[in-house]
Amino acid sequence: MLLLNKTLIRMSRGLWGWIGAIVGLKLITLVGTAQFAQIISGFLGNIASPTMTAADAGGAVLSALVTAAVMLTAELLTGEAEYRCTAKARASLRADIFAKALALDVGNIEKIGPVSAITASVDAVESMQVYYSKYLPGLIYCLIAPFYLYGRIREYSPLTAIILLVVAVVIVPINNVFRKKIDEKKTEYWKSLENLTGYYLESVQGLTTLKLYGQDDARTEVLSEKSFDFNNKVMDVMVVNFSSFLLTDGMIYSTVVLAAIIAFNQLASGQMDFGGALMVLLLSHSFFSSLRALMNATHSALTGVAAADKVEKLLEIDTTRPYNPDIPVEKNTFNGIRIENAVYSYEGRSTALKGVSLDIEKDKVTALVGLSGCGKSTIAGLLMRFFDLKEGKITIEGRDYTSIKPNELRKRIIMVPQSVSLFSGTVAENLRIAAPDATDAELMEALEDVRLAEWVKAQPEGLNTQVGDAGGKLSGGQRQKIGIARALLCKAEYIIFDESTSSVDIDSEREIWNCINELAQTRTLIIISHRLSTIENADKIYVLSAGEIAESGDHSQLMTNGGLYSQLVKEQALLEKQGEESVFNG
Amino acid sequence: MAKKFKYSIGEMTVRLLKIAAPVKKELTISTLASIIGNLSQMGLMGFGAMMLLNAAGYLNGSALLYGGLMALCAALIVACRYTEGVVSHAGAYSLLAYMRVDLFNVIRRLAPACLMDREKGDIMNIAVSDIETIEFFFAHTIGPMFTVVILPCTTLAIAFRVNPMFAWVLLPIYLIISIIFPLVSVKLGRNVGVDYRVHLGKLKSQVLESIYGLKDIQVFDFGQKRLNMVLETNDKVNRAAHGLTLHKQLVSSAPTFFVYLARIAIIAVASYLAARGTTNPAGTIIISFMATASFSSTQSLTMVVSSLLETYAAAERVFTLEDTVPEVTKPENPIKVGKIEKVEFRNVVFYYTDEEKKILDGFNLEISGNEKIGIVGESGIGKSTILRLLLHFWNVRRGEILINGVDIRDTDPDEMHSRIAVLEQDTFLFGGTIAQNIAIGKPDATMEEIVLAAKRAGIHDFIATLPQGYDTEMGNMGSRLSGGEKQRIGIARTMITNPDVIVMDEPTSSLDILHEKELLKTLREECSDKMVLIVSHRPSTLTDCTAIVRLAEGKGTKEFIKP
Known part of the structure; x- marks a missing residue:
């Protein structure tokens, strides 16, 4: 799903270096995956061939090992880069949001509520950084990866390559049909979460009073209602979310099956060798792994987007105070x-x-x-x-x-x-x-x-x-x-x-x-x-x-x-x- | 890992599974879907490979059948993923809703004694975020636990049939990824998850405190420093998150590496076998493809592990709170005391936690009928403590408190709450209207009763000036009201019920002279038949008292006032 949020992008300054690094490292892993698939399918394709020697086999094992090691390193570095990105996001977002909260006056606080201030500077920031460390790099990666894999598969089967590419490219925008629905549900989800959090906080803070007046039972009932309302809101989001997974998965797996059938035909008609066919099957499966990863990140990123909207509401409160430094100091002043x-x-x-x-x-x-x-x-x-x-x-x-x-x-x-x-x-x-x-x-x-x-x-x-x-x-x-x-x-x-x-x-x-x-x-x-x-x-x-x-x-x-x-x-x-x-x- | 953690992973797992019992059905369905879906992943690759092998002439049979089976597997993957997702979340989230309510009930039992020192933001964090984290256990852990056994077993069985050697090289890798790796990473990573949660909770408290203390922060231009403090805590969150991310990355990348190793091992074995002259291209290729797919589920388990750490950290915090022994428990067979005629403190010794710091040490007091008692003494000497003991927030450490001759520990708390009305030092206002706030002790009160109570508390005239009158919403902090206004709402609360005893902690600290007079008049006229205890440092407030208790060195001396 294409999620470009103005607030989040505006607040991303200073993070792009790390986002770029994450994408770069992911690409290294991608090249490794393709390389590995080629080595394996090359080997398996020739396994029955009498021309294969022990040296060939040894070479295959060795180069596969090296590739695997490079991928491991790249993945570990990805983790570090993701951390750097989130750490930076955490610090800069929190500084901005908390500084704003401190500039509020009593009237503003009443308007946004102390709970909003907390959710904005604690929970929201935690959800927003997923957007920077997972979603944005994932999205960029998704724009590049299919083209690279297209290049790798084209050598074996141009038809399969083009089909895979087209599907990969359209999946992201197609999923946007769910966007409106999910946005709506997410907004309700946040409202319900805030409502529950606020009520919970108030109940804990006022618990002594509630107990003294024997109202803790009634309070528990309302709390229970709010709790279950929140549960329903979460489920609403989940259902839409999994529906979008259903669509995506449906497209992905139909395409994988289609690619296998095409490979079968090309192999049967002698247009492709056996190793090539195996490579197509392996890569068609990997072709969409970037998308599947993006889908998972989208789930969390949506929370981040909703959180960003809340934060935006806080940030856009006008806290500027009248400031007229040019007013002259009065003469004959009163002391x-x-x-x-x-x-x-x-x-x-x-x-x-x-x-x-x-x-x-x-x-x-x-x-x-x-x-x-x-x-x-x-x-x-x-x-x-x-x-x-x-x-x-x-x-x-x-x-x-x-x-x-x-x-x-x-x-x-x-x-x-x-x-x-x-x-x-x-x-x-x-x-x-x-x-x-x-x-x-x-x-x-x-x-x-x-x-x-x-x-x-x-x-x-x-x-x-x-x-x-x-x-x-x-x-x-x-x-x-x-x-x-x-x-x-x-x-x-x-x-x-x-x-x-x-x-x-x-x-x-x-x-x-x-x-x-x-x-x-x-x-x-x-x-x-x-x-x-x-x-x-x-x-x-x-x-x-x-x-x-x-x-x-x-x-x-x-x-x-x-x-x-x-x-x-x-x-x-x-x-x-x-x-x-x-x-x-x- | 000795005593650092209160609960072992095993204990917590059992406890979480017990909590999950009510949604057994959902969890069974989602687990089945998870198993079928993952087996289908293997099928998809396996049948795909078989179809190609058939075309290349390595395998007999019908290509159409293989293709059809491959398509069926694809359909099953998609359907099962949807089913698993929706059903497991439906089950998990309904459990969370129950857990939140249960937790509140726990807090209710603990309040107020055990909550004095707890940071409110922290409690809220446990109730909302921590419990949310536990969702992961219910929705994402149980399925993988089964597939992690079933898939490798299936693959190993097939591998064994093709050539036992394949099975022997795959087995250690499965053991490493499916068993050793998750266990080790759970043990190593426990700290990391805990730290992250703890610091996040602190951060929340810090922000909450800042918002409530905003005025003082602005007065002393303390904002920058406060910001630095928040950022410092944020650094701690970051450091904990660093550990968490590295751990997460390690547990997800290392198994991937082992999966690649497995695939390399398969081709190594195949070439070894080929060198020996036993080539079985079809078997080798099918194994290679199926093994690759089988690892996808075991990999998902290791992914689960890293998130599971957070879950266990969260669960630990929830359980710790749940297992806190409440200071006061409701007696099994509470005794009804009827109209309160007599209250006795007998040789009461009380301290909060440190026996060396006794607040009360042999305190005696007897109050009966409609006596009006004033309690005086320096701040912090224990005046409010006497009231809190009477309200049974705490148990006396030694001695006893008798209500109509019944030990307070044997009384029915609900009855006591209805017979004793309290004005606390700080009146806590809830969201809702002013009317609702006044009627908190009597939610079914009529408007007349509410207005009458407000008049007796001297707040009616003020409410009448508000554009929305009694329907004015209090807002989040009740910050629209001054201290005196809040206090009078608190007084109105005590007036609306018809208690036997009225307990007031500094009822006039924020009242001006006219309102104080009004309160005294109300107490004189409307409460002449009630027992009244007032803590106050204002002599004027105690004007109508029949006796004064002067508190010093843990003892009280009761002095009667001549009428």
Whole structure:
């Protein structure tokens, strides 16, 4: 089947040398096969002839041995060349795909789904490389091999040679009648596979919840349905696939039989000698081995093509961000970050920010407060440039946000999110994400600040304690502390704390805040919190409500205002007082 | 090969064959088709040669018959290949579907205790890719196992009739290709297959982790390093694949070489016999052609071998997971406990794996009726552990936990799950609508019930602002929702069932003050008749508790609060 896929061919750069090498080595093997067939049939044809001497026989055995050895070498080298080709394909494809995945923003990820990202960069790449190491070389080889064999057979029987050649040449395009059907089935197959994979992953991840709510049985049932649906989809593909084999095999074997009959007639009528007839029979069988190999490779290559289509979908996502380096730096600049008339909305949700303007003055502490859903975290996301404004603008010390590359910007401003992500590896490795050159002493100091040093010291492995997959071996509070320590180690001038301490215990929280307050001496802090006691000392407090700034000022100003802020502070104080009483004076 | 592998090839083969039992019929048909098809390959070449021999005058008989038989063999090859392909795959893939479901059931038994350390991407890899690999065993191994015996035997029998000497030179080559070679290559190559699978699983986990931690990666401009890490793992995949490809190439080329040797041996024997004056051109030629064809099936076995290595590696991973002893098993005769009135922890000692690192050491606690218990203590000290023990994720190492006086190990987990509702620290959202997510503990809940639960959890107003309201799809990561919103959906889940006990792990960590108040009000008004356990580090959340348990050094002190 002729499978030429644009994406796959575009991504094949750097591989053609190896593809050529594979074809070359295959051709050497082919010449060997023909040579061998000639030696054998020559010998067998003369076996009854009295003219054959022992020397002739010895010569035949020896040259056959040499040919076999050459073929063995060529085949082993083919394996090596195939490996080189796949290794290169693996590295370059993965680099491209994973780099793209990293450039996605949260919205894109939601669109393609994390499962797609995995299937694209792991499974898809594994299936795609078959295309480069097996299919493409096989296809090229198939274009050359029949012509060579045609040349070898023509000497004995031009008629047979031409019939074999014609059949060999038409088989590949004829099989394309199945192409549309199989493409269709393959697409369904991939969809079903992804559906199953996604569902399986979700079921494993949410298994605790499922068990706690007694829903694991129902989940298993759906999983079973999806499993069998996938099974059906696989079979659909298989049936089409084997139908195409049926057609190909039918053509191949009819031709072999036909070639034998022609040889029989030519032999009977004295147009061909016996050795020639045997050679035709042997070679007619080998004539199609390249095609049969291609058919097998096609089966795997189809998976690769479907995978490539998935990858293409990922690669074609537009991850370019507005970048206007020519915007001039404003004069009389505001020293800090200024947001002007920011409008932002998430897809499928009502507007999150409806024209917010605020100033984050350098070396001061700015706090954003408000009820959940008021837009605080959206502002944090915009400040980090996880996404771009729909309207309005943001400037940092007079420079427009879009005139700076996101990674440049993020050298100056970082954030500690509500739930920190850790990566499997050691505690130290996770901390050094923020400060690659930090010494162990510096790491311990940061851990001291977040009250995790004791725990780390108590671990037999100390800083080299493994945190597990996504930090799974640590408690939520411990993960968060590492995330905060990470921020303390980082040298960025601006740090956003987005509800960073909401999951750590109260004693630690106090100390962490002491530490954060100390940090305020040297950095500009943006603190987002619904715990108002933590931001009382902020230089400026913005109170958000439903995507707009409701009021702003420092704590005492806002308290005298008697607005939303003072109302929240009072309620919280009351509740906390009651709580403290029950917990500490119980 | 000592202890490196958990299972021997023999054990795994037996186990796989047992799994294959339900599709015996399909496998028998496909095996027969495989045998007939391969014998026909021999027939095709043999009868073809006979037809030509007849024309050359070396062989008597009817050329038409030989030609007809050759055509019949050709037809059989084509038909059998189709039948074998379709039927064996139909059998194999239905087995895979069963295996996937069975594996999930295994994971269910193990969860959550034994899964804490497992990488989720890795588990998914086992369930999807590894099981897929096992297809090879069912669909492509059993047939060749038979043909590898039948074809050489047929050829040897014919060779023996022509001249025993042919049989004697062919025999060692058959032994090498059909028996010694596959066995040796399986033994040598086992590592290679395992490594490849393991590294691929790691790669998957790494990618998954990166996608989930994308924000942090972007914050610290960690992308390039992360990419390098992925590429490093990719190098490992490559190295393992190198071994695999070389092995594959060796096991496919070396037998080919031996096949050529066999054909050379035949002509050597023929010339030796000719020198001795016994020429039998017809016999020699037929043997030469048939032997060539007979090797095609034995060669396919060696091809099978290399893929089989991956299969065994995959099977090993599946079996290892299947054979993991679950931390908690359902008792044989579970005792129903009825409405939960009393929960007792008696001298409970608990540690995860290392006895030196005890989390709880002689912990005692008695809760009865509608007590509201707050559990406080530093992060990582074991507050959540207490809840997990009560939920029977783990067994206590010493001491006991009694529910209404019944040891928790004797209770019926299904009953317990229906009587205890839990709010976990992180609320996991599933694909599906918000309504479905809330109603997870009660899939048949009416819309009214769902809305009521959402109102009690203080999330109704938010849902009402969404364009699609309760029908909003959660998407893959639930990333549309903030931490507080997720948490309130979690709270709504606990409100929709009517449990005896409510267990909440940090219910207010992401809530603002108004929502926290709302939750407290709900707990006060709607749950006055229920037992409630709350882990929280926020004093305010524990306002309405009747007692506080302060956890330190593995022990808890229960302090009652004056009403």
